[in-house]
Amino acid sequence: MSDYDVVIIGAGMVGSAAACRLASDGLRVALIEARLPDLNLDDNYIDLRVSAVSRGSQVLLRQLGAWRLIEPRFRSPFRVMRVWDAQVAPRAAEVLEFDSAEIGEPDIGHIVENRRIVAALHGVIADSDAVELIAPAVATDIGLGDDHVTVTLDNGLQLRARLLIGADGARSPTREQTGIETEGWSYHQKGVVTHVRTSRPHNETAWQRFLPTGPIALLPLYDGRSSIVWSTTEDEAQRLLALDEATFNREITKATDGALGDVIDSDKRAAFPLQLLHAKQYTRPRLALVGDAAHAIHPLAGQGVNLGFADVRHLADALTAGDPGDHVGLRRYERKAKSENLVMMGTLDALHRLFTSEQPVLSRLRSAGLGLVNRVTPVKQLLIRRALGH
Numbered sequence: 001m002s003d004y005d006v007v008i009i010g011a012g013m014v015g016s017a018a019a020c021r022l023a024s025d026g027l028r029v030a031l032i033e034a035r036l037p038d039l040n041l042d043d044n045y046i047d048l049r050v051s052a053v054s055r056g057s058q059v060l061l062r063q064l065g066a067w068r069l070i071e072p073r074f075r076s077p078f079r080v081m082r083v084w085d086a087q088v089a090p091r092a093a094e095v096l097e098f099d100s101a102e103i104g105e106p107d108i109g110h111i112v113e114n115r116r117i118v119a120a121l122h123g124v125i126a127d128s129d130a131v132e133l134i135a136p137a138v139a140t141d142i143g144l145g146d147d148h149v150t151v152t153l154d155n156g157l158q159l160r161a162r163l164l165i166g167a168d169g170a171r172s173p174t175r176e177q178t179g180i181e182t183e184g185w186s187y188h189q190k191g192v193v194t195h196v197r198t199s200r201p202h203n204e205t206a207w208q209r210f211l212p213t214g215p216i217a218l219l220p221l222y223d224g225r226s227s228i229v230w231s232t233t234e235d236e237a238q239r240l241l242a243l244d245e246a247t248f249n250r251e252i253t254k255a256t257d258g259a260l261g262d263v264i265d266s267d268k269r270a271a272f273p274l275q276l277l278h279a280k281q282y283t284r285p286r287l288a289l290v291g292d293a294a295h296a297i298h299p300l301a302g303q304g305v306n307l308g309f310a311d312v313r314h315l316a317d318a319l320t321a322g323d324p325g326d327h328v329g330l331r332r333y334e335r336k337a338k339s340e341n342l343v344m345m346g347t348l349d350a351l352h353r354l355f356t357s358e359q360p361v362l363s364r365l366r367s368a369g370l371g372l373v374n375r376v377t378p379v380k381q382l383l384i385r386r387a388l389g390h
């Protein structure tokens with residue numbers, strides 16, 4: 001039996017950030033991961049899985065020492081965000097534009113490959129005496145006791161700690177094994193992702209156009225291309241995945257209304273199911289869930305991993321000194337993280353419903369709303385600050 005202060009299951013972006021943060025607070029951490037992380041980063045391609053890292057998340061990664069391990073050439077800043085509605089005639093359509101300069105910030109965030117974020121965090125972990133990465137390994141049994149938790153791994157190891165953190169993604173086996181129920185629904189949609197080269201430069205701008213079937217986003221990449229996240233119905237996603245490249249490129253040009261001119265070429269494609277999923281509890285005695293294990297949201301607004309990083313901050317700030325698994329600290333974390341996440345989840349879900357409605361009245365209201373927000377400086381500044389993760 002090996003003893004730790006904290007055992008974390010899942011060494012993705014959120015679990016790895018939690019390990020670094022708690023280690024920097026002086027705790028001894030075991031980090032369990034089912035897959036061996038790929039730390040041999042090939043610079044010849046940009047992986048399809050990228051995240052819009054908000055300035056708030058950037059601050060956390062910097063504090064952990066991970067941001068400097070992502071070379072600046074692999075961080076693609078975006079300074080402007082443009083949002084508009086496809087269901088309104090082009091001349092009547094109002095464009096909502098956020099510019100970081102309006103609030104005196106250098107950028108709104110950065111687009112970074114998920115694998116580079118994980119590799120940077122693992123670089124910090126490799127240099128830490130306080131974190132032990134155990135991979136590949138899977139927890140086969142979890143025992144939550146009054147003053148400690150025991151975790152048995154498939155390699156026979158037994159670990160004991162005062163706190164267990166489930167950071168094992170949306171299908172979280174930790175959440176299932178500890179009987180925490182979830183609520184939510186599938187959007188019966190998929191997010192089709194690819195990278196595209198366009199005839200006009202992206203000018204460090206993120207674009208989002210709302211189509212009746214869901215939003216299509218263009219996020220600026222460091223090699224001049226843009227990453228596409230096209231949320232659409234399952235049937236439409238299947239159709240898009242099957243198209244030949246020239247037709248697919250034309251469809252993207254049309255769906256983005258030529259915002260960056262013509263799509264010249266596109267990378268390989270993948271599609272992910274979209275769902276809203278929320279754990280009914282984030283904590284149990286001696287257990288906390290963080291990241292997608294606690295909440296999975298629509299990629300609209302690209303907030304998924306940012307909410308997970310915010311969980312890490314809230315959890316580390318809430319834990320009771322002396323006993324990290326003490327229920328008073330865990331309750332404090334649950335109250336803070338849940339209330340913030342519910343607001344974000346509710347807002348994104350409402351936006352999704354509002355923008356996928358084809359009712360003409362709603363359509364006019366939407367466009368008027370975008371225009372109004374664009375003109376009312378305090379509201380706009382509030383939204384920019386929110387996007388920045390402040």
Ligand SMILES: Cc1cc2nc3c(=O)[nH]c(=O)nc-3n(C[C@H](O)[C@H](O)[C@H](O)COP(=O)(O)OP(=O)(O)OC[C@H]3O[C@@H](n4cnc5c(N)ncnc54)[C@H](O)[C@@H]3O)c2cc1C
Nearest residue numbers: 010012013014034052168169191291292302303304305306
């Ligand atoms: C199409 C799409 C686009 C997105 N775009 C954005 C974006 O622009 N910005 C953004 O912020 N978010 C985005 N997201 C969401 C983001 O990818 C997730 O929120 C994020 O990956 C969650 O990180 P995580 O560490 O909580 O979970 P995960 O990344 O799922 O990591 C969980 C880890 O746990 C491990 N694991 C699982 N089970 C076990 C087990 N039993 N034992 C040990 N280890 C285990 C897994 O191997 C994995 O490494 C997007 C999502 C989708 C689908």
